[in-house]
Amino acid sequence: MLKRKRDKEVSITSGEQAIMNKETEGLSQSQIVLRRFVRHRAAMTSVFVLTFIVLAVFSALETKIGPVRIPGWWKFKYDELLDLRIQGCPEGIVGCPSLDVVPSFIDGTGMGLGRHPFGQDDIGHDYFSMVMRGAQRSLYVTVVIGFLGGTIGIIIGSISGYFRGWIDAALMRFTDFIITIPTIIIGSVVGFHFGNLGVGFLAFYLGLFAWTGLSRLVRGEFLKLRELEFVDAARVAGASNRRIIFKHILPNAIGVIIVSITLLMSGAILLETALSFLGFGVVAPDVSLGSLISQYQDSFTTRPWLFWWPGLLIITIALCINFIGDGLRDAFDPRQRRRLTKKDKVRAKVQARIAAASE
Amino acid sequence: MIAYISRRLGVLFVILLGSSFILYNLAAISGDPLGDLRLSKEINAKQQIIALTRDLQLDVPPPLRYFLWLRGILGTFIGNPDFGLTRTSKPVIDEILVALPITIRLVTAATIIAIVLGITIGIVTALRQYSRFDYAMTFISFLLYSLPIFWVAVLLKEYLAIQFNTFLGEPTIALRWLIGLSVASGVFWAAIISGTRKRVFMIFGGVFIANFALLSFLSVTGWFANPSLGPIVLGILSVGVAYGVTQLSTGITNKAALRSSLAMAAYTVIAYYPIQWLFEMNSKALIYPAMIIVGFAVAVVVSLQFSKIDRGPIIRTSMISTFIMGLLVVIDQLMQTWKPYMESDAVYFRPIPTIGQVNALIEPGNFWISLLDALVHMFLPTLALLLISFAGYVRFSRGTLLEVLNQDYIRTARAKGLTERTVIMRHAFRNTMIPIATIIVVDFASIIGGAIITERIFGWIGMGTLFNQAINSFDLNLLMGVFLLTGFLAVSANLVADLLYSALDPRIRAGAGGK
Numbered sequence: 001m002l003k004r005k006r007d008k009e010v011s012i013t014s015g016e017q018a019i020m021n022k023e024t025e026g027l028s029q030s031q032i033v034l035r036r037f038v039r040h041r042a043a044m045t046s047v048f049v050l051t052f053i054v055l056a057v058f059s060a061l062e063t064k065i066g067p068v069r070i071p072g073w074w075k076f077k078y079d080e081l082l083d084l085r086i087q088g089c090p091e092g093i094v095g096c097p098s099l100d101v102v103p104s105f106i107d108g109t110g111m112g113l114g115r116h117p118f119g120q121d122d123i124g125h126d127y128f129s130m131v132m133r134g135a136q137r138s139l140y141v142t143v144v145i146g147f148l149g150g151t152i153g154i155i156i157g158s159i160s161g162y163f164r165g166w167i168d169a170a171l172m173r174f175t176d177f178i179i180t181i182p183t184i185i186i187g188s189v190v191g192f193h194f195g196n197l198g199v200g201f202l203a204f205y206l207g208l209f210a211w212t213g214l215s216r217l218v219r220g221e222f223l224k225l226r227e228l229e230f231v232d233a234a235r236v237a238g239a240s241n242r243r244i245i246f247k248h249i250l251p252n253a254i255g256v257i258i259v260s261i262t263l264l265m266s267g268a269i270l271l272e273t274a275l276s277f278l279g280f281g282v283v284a285p286d287v288s289l290g291s292l293i294s295q296y297q298d299s300f301t302t303r304p305w306l307f308w309w310p311g312l313l314i315i316t317i318a319l320c321i322n323f324i325g326d327g328l329r330d331a332f333d334p335r336q337r338r339r340l341t342k343k344d345k346v347r348a349k350v351q352a353r354i355a356a357a358s359e
Numbered sequence: 360m361i362a363y364i365s366r367r368l369g370v371l372f373v374i375l376l377g378s379s380f381i382l383y384n385l386a387a388i389s390g391d392p393l394g395d396l397r398l399s400k401e402i403n404a405k406q407q408i409i410a411l412t413r414d415l416q417l418d419v420p421p422p423l424r425y426f427l428w429l430r431g432i433l434g435t436f437i438g439n440p441d442f443g444l445t446r447t448s449k450p451v452i453d454e455i456l457v458a459l460p461i462t463i464r465l466v467t468a469a470t471i472i473a474i475v476l477g478i479t480i481g482i483v484t485a486l487r488q489y490s491r492f493d494y495a496m497t498f499i500s501f502l503l504y505s506l507p508i509f510w511v512a513v514l515l516k517e518y519l520a521i522q523f524n525t526f527l528g529e530p531t532i533a534l535r536w537l538i539g540l541s542v543a544s545g546v547f548w549a550a551i552i553s554g555t556r557k558r559v560f561m562i563f564g565g566v567f568i569a570n571f572a573l574l575s576f577l578s579v580t581g582w583f584a585n586p587s588l589g590p591i592v593l594g595i596l597s598v599g600v601a602y603g604v605t606q607l608s609t610g611i612t613n614k615a616a617l618r619s620s621l622a623m624a625a626y627t628v629i630a631y632y633p634i635q636w637l638f639e640m641n642s643k644a645l646i647y648p649a650m651i652i653v654g655f656a657v658a659v660v661v662s663l664q665f666s667k668i669d670r671g672p673i674i675r676t677s678m679i680s681t682f683i684m685g686l687l688v689v690i691d692q693l694m695q696t697w698k699p700y701m702e703s704d705a706v707y708f709r710p711i712p713t714i715g716q717v718n719a720l721i722e723p724g725n726f727w728i729s730l731l732d733a734l735v736h737m738f739l740p741t742l743a744l745l746l747i748s749f750a751g752y753v754r755f756s757r758g759t760l761l762e763v764l765n766q767d768y769i770r771t772a773r774a775k776g777l778t779e780r781t782v783i784m785r786h787a788f789r790n791t792m793i794p795i796a797t798i799i800v801v802d803f804a805s806i807i808g809g810a811i812i813t814e815r816i817f818g819w820i821g822m823g824t825l826f827n828q829a830i831n832s833f834d835l836n837l838l839m840g841v842f843l844l845t846g847f848l849a850v851s852a853n854l855v856a857d858l859l860y861s862a863l864d865p866r867i868r869a870g871a872g873g874k
Contacts, residue, residue, distance in 0.1 A: 042498075173370060176853075180378045180846040189386055189830065270507055274812055277509045278827065290507070297513050301521075311510040318505030326501070 033255075036331035043327020046320035053317060054139065060132040076126035078133035079285060082116075083124065097127070097305045119305040121296070130287055131309050137288040138272055139317070141203040145268035148207025150261045153214030158245050158253075160215070161222025172219070179212045187275045199282050203272075210268065214260050221253040255332025262325030266318045273314055289314045364858070371850045375843070380425055382842055383835070387421035392446060392833040414444050415836065428839065442843075443836035451840040454825060459844070461716060462821035465814065466806045468737055469744035474799060476745075477752025482788065483551060484753065485760035492550040500750035512743045512816040516713045520739060527701070528708040530583030532574055541570040584701075586694040590631040593687055597624035600683045608676040610780050616673045619662035620680040626657055627684045638692055638727070654681050693734070696727040700735075703728075710735055714818035740817040744810065748802070755798065760791045793863045797856040804845075804852030 024032050038044060061072040076082065089096040097119035118128040160171040190205045225231065226249060234248045250257075273290025275281035282288035289310040296306035391397075392415065396408050412418055416427055431441030442451035484493045532540075545567035549559045577583060588596070601620035602611065609616040637646060658681040659674055666673045701708055705720030712718065712735065721732050763769065764787055772786045811823030822841055829838035 173374065176370070176850065177374045177378050179853075180374055180850055181382060181842075189382075266505065270505075273507050274509070277507070277812065278815070280830075290509075293507070293510055293513075297509070300513050300517055307510075307513060311507065314507055314510070315502070315505050319501060322501045322505055 033331045037327050040327035040330055042323045043330075046323035046327070049316065050320040050324070053135070053313075053320075057132050057135040057139065061129055061136070074129055074132065076129045078125065078129040078287065080126065080129075081124050082120065082126060093303060096303070118309050119303070121306060122299075122303075127306065127309065130292065131289070131313060134287045134289040134292050134310055135313050135317070137199050137282050137286065138269055138290070138314070141199060141206070141272040141288070142265050142269045142317075142321075144200070144203035145207045145210050145271075146261055146265035148204065149210035149214060149264050149268075150257070151211075152208070153211030153260075153264075154218055154250070154257060156211065157215035157218025158222050158250065161219035162226055162241070162245055162249065164223070168219070172216075175212050175215055178209055181209070187271065187280060190280075199286065199288070202275075202281060206268070206271065210264060214257070214264060217256055217260050218253060221256050222249055225249045225252055255328070259325050259329045259332065262321055262328065266321040266325065269314065269318050269321070364854075367854050367857075371854065374850060375846055376429075378846060379429075379839060379843060383425045383428065383839055384421050386830075386833075386835055386838055387424070392417065392835065411446065414448055415446070428836065432843065442840045445837045446832055446834045451836050454837065455822070455840050455844060458821045458825050461819060462810060462814070462823065464716075464733075465737070465740055465819055465821060466744065466803070466810055469741040469748065470799075470803055470806060472741070473745050473749040474752055477749045478756045478795065481753040481756030482760055482791070485757045485764070486783070487551075488761065490550070495550055496753060500753045503746050503750040504754075506747065508743055508747050508812050509816055511746055512739070512813065515739050515743055516816075519742070520711045520713045524709045524711050527583065527710055530578070530581065532578040537571060537574055537578070540574060541567045544570050585698045588687065588691040588694065590628050593631060593691060594624065594628040596687055597627045597680075597684045600624070600687070601680050604680045604683065605676055606780070607784060608679060609672045610778065613673070613676075615662075615666040616676040619658075619665040619673055619677040622661045622665070623658055623677050623681050623684060626661070627688065631688075634688060651685065654685055657681075692727060693731050696731050700728055700731050711738060712736055713739065716819050740813050740819065743817075744806075744813055748806070751802075752795075756791060756795055759794055760787060763787050763790045766790075793860065796863060797860050800856045800859060801849075801852045804848040 024035075027035070059072060060074040061078060063070045063072065098116050116126050116128065118126075118131055120127055121130065156171055156175065160168040186209050187202075187206055190202065231244060231248060234244050239248070272281055272288060273293070276288045276290030277294040279291075279294065282291050292310040293307060293314075296303070300307045393408055393411060396404050396411070401407075416424055419427060428443055431443055434441050440452060442455070445451055445454060480496055484490075484496045487493050545563040548566045549563040552558075552562050554562075598621065601617070601624045605611055605613065605617045605620050611617060634650070637650065640646075655678060658677040662674045662677040663670065697710075700706055701710055703721070705718050716733075716736055718732050718736070721728060723729060769782060769786055772782045777786075810821065811826060813819075814821045814823035815827060822845070825837060826841045828834065829841060
């Protein structure tokens with residue numbers, strides 16, 4: 001009984017393989033990866049959600065680029081003091097959110113954003129614009145850390161894995177050296193004493209220390225790939241070291257690298273919020289999602305909206321990045337098998353019959 | 360091998376030297392430890408400045424002062440360690456020795472539970488790849504992975520402490536909660552076991568009804584106010600443990616193993632009242648280790664009685680069963696302590712605290728009350744840490760097991776006709792544990808310094824608090840003391856992980872890669 005089941009499994013697996021091969025016929029590597037990624041439902045949803053969040057967050061408030069001012073679509077500034085909303089709030093509480101998602105046939109009042117959809121803080125700032133501002137800062141830090149950490153990690157990892165020998169030993173000991181200093185300590189020392197230099201400085205500094213895991217990973221990939229035949233072929237054809245590294249080996253390691261950078265970024269947003277929570281990150285009057293939560297954690301029982309919105313935004317952003325990373329990992333993994341749907345199997349059967357009939 | 364280890368230790372030493380030098384100077388230039396005193400209008404501010412300058416040798420420039428500090432540290436090798444003084448003129452080493460056990464207590468339970476739960480769920484999801492349960496757990500673990508711990512902690516405080524305490528003061532479950540909990544557990548079990556649609560509904564229905572009946576029975580009889588297992592429930596649970604452990608450890612067909620585990624279950628029930636009597640006496644602390652040893656000794660004797668050949672696995676099985684049954688006895692005892700604990704003046708029906716590591720009002724002396732108090736204080740921080748770290752283990756063990764299941768030796772094992780249990784537990788699971796064992800070591804070392812936020816939110820005075828305090832008051836010696844410990848742990852954990860890997864996996868030889 002068991003044996004028969006297993007035989008069946010084997011035949012299904014080889015059938016699946018045939019369907020997979022059919023699907024990837026005549027496509028380039030990047031096309032295959034893109035196809036696989038687009039098919040990953042959670043990852044694609046995350047791409048849309050994240051794009052939406054980024055666009056909304058960065059266009060909500062007024063942006064200054066040098067002398068140019070681009071007005072935002074939201075009516076308040078994050079540091080503007082406004083009258084506290086009293087009407088419609090529960091007894092004794094001011095500045096409650098005016099967002100109403102319950103349609104009028106249930107509670108009599110219609111759906112709508114209202115004046116302060118996310119409510120107001122204790123002195124009257126519009127909380128929606130504060131959250132938008134906080135998300136801008138947090139996203140900015142995330143991107144800088146991802147970019148800087150990614151670049152340094154790739155360079156150090158590839159040089160050390162490609163050249164091996166004493167260069168490798170020196171660079172890897174240097175990496176160990178950076179690993180010993182916990183990131184949160186670096187962040188705290190830097191953030192506490194140079195926090196007033198602005199969020200850009202903080203992000204830059206954190207990025208300088210965020211590359212260690214990535215560089216080890218890239219080194220491992222390079223050690224493996226440099227022994228393969230195509231590298232020998234390139235070398236025999238007279239390619240320089242730089243060309244071999246960047247044109248031949250790096251594209252083959254790109255899957256691992258991209259996945260690892262997304263993980264780095266989702267870690268970075270949590271790191272920034274954690275530092276701001278401890279008071280070492282973004283400092284007042286500027287805000288970040290972490291500092292907002294830190295500031296209002298005690299008011300959870302009385303004014304929970306001050307606590308929910310920044311938290312939900314952090315989770316959504318980190319979740320999206322993680323899912324995108326997962327989708328990319330699956331897309332880049334050549335051994336990855338997608339679960340075949342019934343439609344695929346029917347289509348494969350039809351194709352097999354057509355092929356048989358034409359013979 | 361010895362050459363390899365000593366070379367690595369040498370490198371470790373040099374690395375710590377370098378990074379401590381950098382950190383020392385970085386921290387020294389970043390702030391003035393005398394800043395607030397200089398601005399102070401107190402009359403004796405001047406004397407305080409002079410005293411501090413003398414104690415902390417602040418008149419020496421930082422790069423040179425580092426070497427003064429280093430001389431003290433190197434004194435460890437000649438048995439005379441000197442980690443310097445804090446700003447309040449206490450020896451740094453004393454502060455650390457007080458804080459370290461607290462942090463370890465905080466993180467140990469969370470780490471162990473996260474490992475056990477995470478690996479279990481990771482393995483189940485891998486075995487049920489692409490099932491509903493797999494998708495659900497993938498989503499949950501990603502969600503947990505994205506949670507900021509300080510945010511979770513505030514939610515836990517509100518819902519699991521403040522509102523749960525209100526429930527515990529008046530422990531009857533409202534109908535909507537009854538239904539909600541039963542539906543949740545029904546969905547959970549149906550998703551794990553899965554199968555055809557009909558079977559899923561059967562499981563869901565069965566679990567729902569059983570859960571509903573059990574919870575309403577407990578609620579009506581006031582069990583939550585005065586919980587205990589009693590010998591009968593203990594016996595039933597022990598028999599369950601005996602079957603479960605035997606199935607996982609040797610397979611249920613091994614009659615000798617099953618019999619000896621069942622005998623241990625019987626022994627647990629028989630020994631129930633004598634054990635209660637011993638607990639009542641509450642005389643010497645020596646009695647607890649003695650009981651543990653007796654328990655294991657009985658397990659060995661019993662399994663020797665039941666087996667003739669191949670005794671190792673059978674002894675192992677009954678030892679594991681005995682361990683779990685012992686835990687059940689302890690849980691029972693803690694449950695019996697619950698009522699007096701709740702009614703004591705120090706607690707007064709608000710058992711779950713949001714802050715602190717012990718209740719100072721509890722009178723010391725009663726072992727079980729103190730244990731329960733410590734556990735109750737650990738509850739929320741442990742849960743917060745657990746939620747955060749658990750997701751990583753689920754993902755990692757799932758990925759590793761899937762990889763292992765694709766290996767040729769698994770196909771060989773199946774081809775030669777081994778049972779599915781043997782293939783999974785002996786061939787796949789053991790090989791999955793190799794990489795997991797190495798990340799556990801590294802994780803544990805890093806979490807010692809990484810519980811800063813948890814400690815702060817839940818008001819524990821551990822390593823994280825020390826560190827925070829050191830940064831905020833420019834306390835250089837304290838900062839370096841904390842760093843030295845966490846840095847040392849991090850680097851040596853990496854070394855241990857490498858050695859462990861080569862010890863567990865004969866294909867990898869430590870040191871062979873170096874040259």
